[in-house]
Amino acid sequence: MVTYSFRCRRCGDFDVRAAMGEAGSRWPCPRCGDASARRFTAPRLRRGDPAVWRAMESAERTAEQPGVVSAPPRSGTTRVSRDPRHARLPRP
Numbered sequence: 415m416v417t418y419s420f421r422c423r424r425c426g427d428f429d430v431r432a433a434m435g436e437a438g439s440r441w442p443c444p445r446c447g448d449a450s451a452r453r454f455t456a457p458r459l460r461r462g463d464p465a466v467w468r469a470m471e472s473a474e475r476t477a478e479q480p481g482v483v484s485a486p487p488r489s490g491t492t493r494v495s496r497d498p499r500h501a502r503l504p505r506p
């Protein structure tokens with residue numbers, strides 16, 4: 415997916431995410447429906463931690479269509495010892 419920028423003469427700038435090559439030189443404004451001219455800007459290259467980008471993409475993707483889960487997230491993955499001698503160890 416690529417982000418394309420357009421400028422409506424009445425409403426201003428807006429972005430459209432579409433497949434590469436899908437957006438032409440004109441795109442209907444989401445507010446008024448007028449054909450808006452495409453703006454050419456510097457490419458938005460990804461920088462930074464890929465994990466942050468994955469989290470941002472996931473948040474964007476699930477904003478309107480939340481993902482379905484079968485169980486609540488696991489909390490506390492630390493292993494607990496069942497050995498009674500460990501309970502007698504000094505605590506900080």
Ligand SMILES: [Zn+2]
Nearest residue numbers: 422425443446
């Ligand atoms: Zn408009």
